[in-house]
Amino acid sequence: MAIDYLIATFIESLKGVPTTLFITFFALIAALPLGLLLAIARLKKIPVLSQLARLYTLIIRGTPLILLILLFYSFVPSFLNAFFKAHDIAIDIFKVNPLFYACTVFLLVAIAAVAEIFRSALLAVDGGQFEAGKVANLSTFHIYARIILPQALVSSLPNLCNLAITLVKGTSLVFVMTVKDITAIAKIQASYGYNYAESYLVIFAIYILVCTAIQVVFKKLADYVALDRRMPLKQMEKQHNEKVTIEKGVLYAEHS
Numbered sequence: 001m002a003i004d005y006l007i008a009t010f011i012e013s014l015k016g017v018p019t020t021l022f023i024t025f026f027a028l029i030a031a032l033p034l035g036l037l038l039a040i041a042r043l044k045k046i047p048v049l050s051q052l053a054r055l056y057t058l059i060i061r062g063t064p065l066i067l068l069i070l071l072f073y074s075f076v077p078s079f080l081n082a083f084f085k086a087h088d089i090a091i092d093i094f095k096v097n098p099l100f101y102a103c104t105v106f107l108l109v110a111i112a113a114v115a116e117i118f119r120s121a122l123l124a125v126d127g128g129q130f131e132a133g134k135v136a137n138l139s140t141f142h143i144y145a146r147i148i149l150p151q152a153l154v155s156s157l158p159n160l161c162n163l164a165i166t167l168v169k170g171t172s173l174v175f176v177m178t179v180k181d182i183t184a185i186a187k188i189q190a191s192y193g194y195n196y197a198e199s200y201l202v203i204f205a206i207y208i209l210v211c212t213a214i215q216v217v218f219k220k221l222a223d224y225v226a227l228d229r230r231m232p233l234k235q236m237e238k239q240h241n242e243k244v245t246i247e248k249g250v251l252y253a254e255h256s
Contacts, residue, residue, distance in 0.1 A: 035114025
């Protein structure tokens with residue numbers, strides 16, 4: 001096994017990390033508001049929207065990722081090309097960057113996953129919180145924005161971390177769309193001298209490093225959010241102690 005080849009391929013394959021991370025976090029961030037809407041539609045049992053959200057989630061989660069990739073990379077361009085030609089639209093759909101199709105596929109997958117994550121997180125929030133907000137004369141929007149969603153987001157962070165890692169690993173399939181990610185670059189390097197075993201080791205190492213980095217980032221984020229939630233409680237406790245101290249001082253002065 002050539003050490004020089006491993007080092008050279010590792011360095012070259014690192015060029016695919018930005019593409020992998022772009023697809024992952026574009027899909028994850030764009031899916032947050034859309035997944036939240038689907039989750040609320042199902043929880044509130046909104047007519048039509050609730051059924052459509054359930055059907056969408058069922059179809060996307062039940063379809064293998066590689067099949068979605070192949071469908072979008074082969075069927076969708078062919079369909080759009082036929083449509084454009086039939087309507088005399090001068091657009092060459094086959095010149096579209098395959099990265100666009102990759103981002104679309106992973107966005108669809110992420111929306112379904114985020115919808116389920118938020119649905120379970122919202123169910124975990126105590127129902128009394130909503131009633132308390134109503135008693136405080138808050139609108140439904142402000143109750144969700146200021147009370148329910150912050151708590152749901154905190155509880156959903158571990159699952160969002162798992163989703164991010166799943167998406168990162170899933171990007172190893174976008175090479176079939178000619179997207180130059182980590183896997184594609186390593187396989188290209190291997191094709192020159194049939195060093196596929198070495199290239200697979202490089203791919204393994206890079207994905208381990210990337211996924212570990214993502215876990216560290218989410219851990220830091222979770223710690224920060226937890227600290228941020230504890231700060232108001234500490235401030236309230238401090239104010240309470242100051243108030244008690246002042247009251248004791250007043251009572252002491254009165255008795256003396």
